[in-house]
Amino acid sequence: MEHRQTESPPSYDYVMNHNTPPPSYPSLETLSATQVQPYYIPQPVHQTPAPCAQTIPAQTVRASSQRNKRYCFGGSSVTAVIVVLVVIAVWIGVRYGPSLWALTEKETPPDTCPPSSVDCDGKKDCSQGSDECRCVRFGAANELQVMTSKTKSFLPVCAQGWNKDIADQTCQQLGFRQSYEVGFLNTSSFTFQSLNSQFTSTIQASVNTSTSCPGQQTVSLQCSKCGKPPGSRIIGGNAAADGQWPWQASLHFQGSHTCGGSLVAPDFIITAAHCFPKGTTGSQLPSNWKVYIGLVSQLQLPNPYNVKQIILHQNYDPASNNNDIALLKLSKPASNIQPVCLPAFDQKFPAGKKCWTTGFGVIRQGDDSSSTLLMEVEVNLIDSSVCNSYSVYGGRITEKMQCAGDLKGGKDSCQGDSGGPLVCKVDDKWYLAGITSWGNGCGKPNNPGVYTDVGQLLMWIYGKMQLSLICHSLHHKRV
Ligand code: 4AZ
Numbered sequence: 001m002e003h004r005q006t007e008s009p010p011s012y013d014y015v016m017n018h019n020t021p022p023p024s025y026p027s028l029e030t031l032s033a034t035q036v037q038p039y040y041i042p043q044p045v046h047q048t049p050a051p052c053a054q055t056i057p058a059q060t061v062r063a064s065s066q067r068n069k070r071y072c073f074g075g076s077s078v079t080a081v082i083v084v085l086v087v088i089a090v091w092i093g094v095r096y097g098p099s100l101w102a103l104t105e106k107e108t109p110p111d112t113c114p115p116s117s118v119d120c121d122g123k124k125d126c127s128q129g130s131d132e133c134r135c136v137r138f139g140a141a142n143e144l145q146v147m148t149s150k151t152k153s154f155l156p157v158c159a160q161g162w163n164k165d166i167a168d169q170t171c172q173q174l175g176f177r178q179s180y181e182v183g184f185l186n187t188s189s190f191t192f193q194s195l196n197s198q199f200t201s202t203i204q205a206s207v208n209t210s211t212s213c214p215g216q217q218t219v220s221l222q223c224s225k226c227g228k229p230p231g232s233r234i235i236g237g238n239a240a241a242d243g244q245w246p247w248q249a250s251l252h253f254q255g256s257h258t259c260g261g262s263l264v265a266p267d268f269i270i271t272a273a274h275c276f277p278k279g280t281t282g283s284q285l286p287s288n289w290k291v292y293i294g295l296v297s298q299l300q301l302p303n304p305y306n307v308k309q310i311i312l313h314q315n316y317d318p319a320s321n322n323n324d325i326a327l328l329k330l331s332k333p334a335s336n337i338q339p340v341c342l343p344a345f346d347q348k349f350p351a352g353k354k355c356w357t358t359g360f361g362v363i364r365q366g367d368d369s370s371s372t373l374l375m376e377v378e379v380n381l382i383d384s385s386v387c388n389s390y391s392v393y394g395g396r397i398t399e400k401m402q403c404a405g406d407l408k409g410g411k412d413s414c415q416g417d418s419g420g421p422l423v424c425k426v427d428d429k430w431y432l433a434g435i436t437s438w439g440n441g442c443g444k445p446n447n448p449g450v451y452t453d454v455g456q457l458l459m460w461i462y463g464k465m466q467l468s469l470i471c472h473s474l475h476h477k478r479v
Helices: 012-017 058-067 069-074 076-104 164-173 454-469
Strands: 136-138 144-146 181-186 192-195 207-210 217-222 248-253 256-265 268-271 289-293 305-312 326-330 354-359 375-382 401-405 421-426 429-438 449-453
Touching: 136 454, 144 217, 164 217, 248 268, 256 421, 256 429, 268 429, 268 454, 289 326, 326 454, 354 429, 401 429, 429 454, 449 454
Parallel strands: none
Antiparallel strands: 136 144, 181 217, 192 207, 248 256, 248 289, 256 268, 268 326, 289 305, 305 326, 354 375, 354 421, 375 401, 401 449, 421 429, 429 449
């Protein structure tokens, strides 16, 4: 959470109403690029050798070569065979070692699509079905919008013939367990997706484009009850109240809190890709992680959830932090915990809006242990062109990032908050606007927190949630 570089932790009054400026800091230009990279705590450095690079102790080599001496004298061909085998083994290790390692870490291999593949025709062409996983989205007021291979653009779905069963199947297609609420909207659209007589495999395979829809009624669909905390109350301090942020997750790597996360569907946590650095042995291995959800104190941990799969954004760039997003698939669905809402595809959170960020991160920059209690702080969304200006982040803010905090300093997230939520309230519901990602230090003037812009990555999120639940099992196209 918020941090000052003084000896005592910041008081809530300071976070919210401080009037003394924090001490001065080196300007951004004097800091090297590496100093502004996010890092997370604790940074476990493991000495376990990589499985593909095991070295044989020198003594063993000597002993075995002595034992084999008589064969060596007896036939140089045996030596030659051994040398050839060693050379082949080394070559296999170098050539395939990294990919074997990656597979043991359950890294998803990239999808392969034939040139003839057709997007959104309801038939899986790509080996993992990515051609069928970006065909559904939600507009304002949860308007369901579907793209088909014929329309090639997203159109609302006509309400005629819609029922609970189709709603459930559509939500399941998107990675949810079932639907939560169906509504109908009056639309001014001229083109629709109209339901066929029966639902077949996916919603995009079950609709046809039409220019008429009785009563102009289209479908609004919500796949979960989200964003309405059961313990909602006026926030009076910087330690969060129980039930205020039920979707908050604490991700423990090998037994310690390492990153935050947010529950977005019963089976999925959204977090930051930088929580799983390639250089930290085992950080991409699901069994090294435990997920605690809905907690407000690290001293009262609920039952943990195990992780079935870690899905990192394929274009996450650790140098720039672009696309700093990851999904964790839980090994069983989280029960009775309310997720945060995902924004609609065109939902904009305006600059200046007051939103909140929460986490178990350090209370003061440079501390080596994270907060025992869940902390919360109100932050302002900052316009990207301001955040990108020379005096702030000088061009380092991409369109996948959103700055939030206070340019005067003081209100910020910090190490250990990474991966956690930046949430904004709209019409009485909390939406996940950002994922805590990086910043130059914490709470410093002109160095606000930088968050992954969730609204820019919705297709990735829904696509991956679908891939992991349903797209694998879609029928292959017959040619
Ligand atoms: C981090 O290292 C981190 N002040 C998170 C947030 C911020 C800086 C660093 C923003 O996890």
